[in-house]
Amino acid sequence: MAQKSIASPSAKAGEMGQQSAASIAGQGQFLLYQTADAQTRVQVRFHEDSIWLTQTQLAELYQCSSQNITQHIRAIYESGELEEDATCKPYLQVRMERGRQVHRSLKHYNLEVVLAVGYRAKSHRGTQFRRWATEQLKAFLSKGVLLDDERFKRGDDAEYFEELLAxxxxxxxxxxxxxxxxxxxxxxxxxxxxxxxxxxxxxxxxxxxxxxxxxxxxxxxxxxxxxxxxxxxxxxxxxxxxxxxxxxxxxxxxxxxxxxxxxxxxxxxxxxxxxxxxxxxxxxxxxxxxxxxxxxxxxxxxxxxxxxxxxxxxxxxxxxxxxxxxxxxxxxxxxxxxLPSPVERDFEAAIAQSVNQFQKSRKALPNKKKGEQT
Incomplete structure (x- = not known):
């Protein structure tokens, strides 16, 4: 199998749409997974030493309906096979809708969920993807970076390439x-x-x-x-x-x-x-x-x-x-x-805020006329 991998600071195809490097800061790199027969082509996220996909991408990967993916994920979590908090995270995505960019937070599932769904879906694509993902993780752990030589040779992501060279x-x-x-x-x-x-x-x-x-x-x-x-x-x-x-x-x-x-x-x-x-x-x-x-x-x-x-x-x-x-x-x-420490600065700010609130409350009290009893 000759799967391809691409690491880039910007997503340029499929569900991701156009996205700048600044908008994904701290949210990982994007990788393009493509099988040798080109029938499966999925853009995924690499972050925190794992691969992350949305339900839509899982459906594309395993060539089944989104409803089936939803059912499989629900069964995985309900059975206690995996914990949702540890394997599911929201990530910001930018998509083109009616000619304008729309920012949406979508749930992404890590490699454990991806493989568990593949087992339940009984898809041979799961085996291919597992091999590819394992290779990518090994490459990152040994080199600290994921690159696609062919994409850079074609001139794609020129701005990112120049930044990398710098x-x-x-x-x-x-x-x-x-x-x-x-x-x-x-x-x-x-x-x-x-x-x-x-x-x-x-x-x-x-x-x-x-x-x-x-x-x-x-x-x-x-x-x-x-x-x-x-x-x-x-x-x-x-x-x-x-x-x-x-x-x-x-x-x-x-x-x-x-x-x-x-x-x-x-x-x-x-x-x-x-x-x-x-x-x-x-x-x-x-x-x-x-x-x-x-x-x-x-x-x-x-x-x-x-x-x-x-x-x-x-x-x-x-x-x-x-x-x-x-x-x-x-x-x-x-x-x-x-210089005052951060704790000291916070304490001074809290004291100043309390004094201001006290002064405002005093000004808000009605003025008493002379001779009136309190």
């Missing part, structure tokens, strides 16, 4: 990943010796050349200029855990990349990604290369891309920049500790 570039330019790739490449140098001062200086030179080409500063100069204990997030624009709402950590403030704006970050990511590709291609030629040769290759690459080439060590040392960043972090943390 994320990959950002990951590749992270210091941990970048240095691992650089280490693999430069370890082929005939004069390479790990943990020597020469090697460390060489890595710093490579990093600074790329930063200079992206924004005109060395890594240390950038940190020195932009770290600020008084600024929001100390002047950092991105850091590990930022997307999950995690605060700035001490290890974040010494990374120059974390201070770049969106345009600078995109430029650096592209330079790093392109250079790694060029360097890997050069390494495949198996020509003897010294570390100086590799440095020259970087200059040649930057000239080809018409970027400025760093010819000096910079005005600020790495130790000086790191010392300033860590001192600023200590000052920043002291300010954060002095």
């Amino acid at each position: 994320r990959i570039r950002d990951i590749r330019s992270s210091e941990k990943v970048f240095w691992r790739k650089v280490l693999d490449i430069y370890a082929t140098s005939i004069d390479y010796a790990p943990h020597t001062e020469t090697s460390q200086q060489f890595f710093a030179t490579v990093q600074n050349k790329m930063h200079w080409a992206a924004h005109g500063h060395t890594a240390a100069e950038l940190i020195m200029q932009r770290v600020d204990a008084q600024a929001p997030n100390m002047g950092l624009t991105n850091w590990a855990g930022a997307s999950q709402g995690a605060p700035v950590r001490k290890t974040d403030v010494g990374i120059a990349k974390n201070y770049l704006n969106a345009e600078e970050l995109d430029t650096l990511n592209r330079i790093v990604t392109a250079y790694i590709e060029v360097a890997e291609l050069q390494a495949q030629s198996h020509q003897p290369m010294t570390m100086r040769d590799w440095a020259q290759e970087l200059d040649n690459f930057l000239r080809m891309t018409r970027k400025d080439i760093l010819t000096h060590t910079g005005k600020v040392s790495a130790d000086t920049a790191l010392a300033k960043a860590q001192a600023a972090y200590a000052e920043y943390q002291a300010q954060v500790r002095n």
Whole structure:
């Protein structure tokens, strides 16, 4: 069986209709299941490590009526075979009705229900789908992402593909990943010796050349200029855990990349990604290369891309920049500790609300004339 799978941030066919990535944030990816004979084609949702389908999609999958699906699901829950709370969830769907988009919350059933219904419906499609779903779940658990190469090659979901490429570039330019790739490449140098001062200086030179080409500063100069204990997030624009709402950590403030704006970050990511590709291609030629040769290759690459080439060590040392960043972090943390906690802010808000209500109630009381008794 040659079933196809598609992961996309937007649903473009069948029951889903047109839907933007923003409208499904936090509701998973969409996958397209299609049998080899193309008789069964169902768009399903992948979320929370499971496959989710509506009753209508179940009817399409097992090629039976919606009434039969309803009866099977009712029997499954009434018999206690599965618990509804654990296997059924509402998800927002956008459908075209009479030429306009309509948002509806529809019940979706997870893979356990899908397979249980397939057993009761006695459909061979259930066996096919179970195999496909198992493959998709294994792929996600091992890779953390589901992709359809053929759909991307056709140019479908171009916006999502560009976003995915941007994320990959950002990951590749992270210091941990970048240095691992650089280490693999430069370890082929005939004069390479790990943990020597020469090697460390060489890595710093490579990093600074790329930063200079992206924004005109060395890594240390950038940190020195932009770290600020008084600024929001100390002047950092991105850091590990930022997307999950995690605060700035001490290890974040010494990374120059974390201070770049969106345009600078995109430029650096592209330079790093392109250079790694060029360097890997050069390494495949198996020509003897010294570390100086590799440095020259970087200059040649930057000239080809018409970027400025760093010819000096910079005005600020790495130790000086790191010392300033860590001192600023200590000052920043002291300010954060002095701020009221969320519980304290809630308590203060509750007190203020009580005072306002009391004042309003006093104003609402009738004014008593002089001599009147209470």
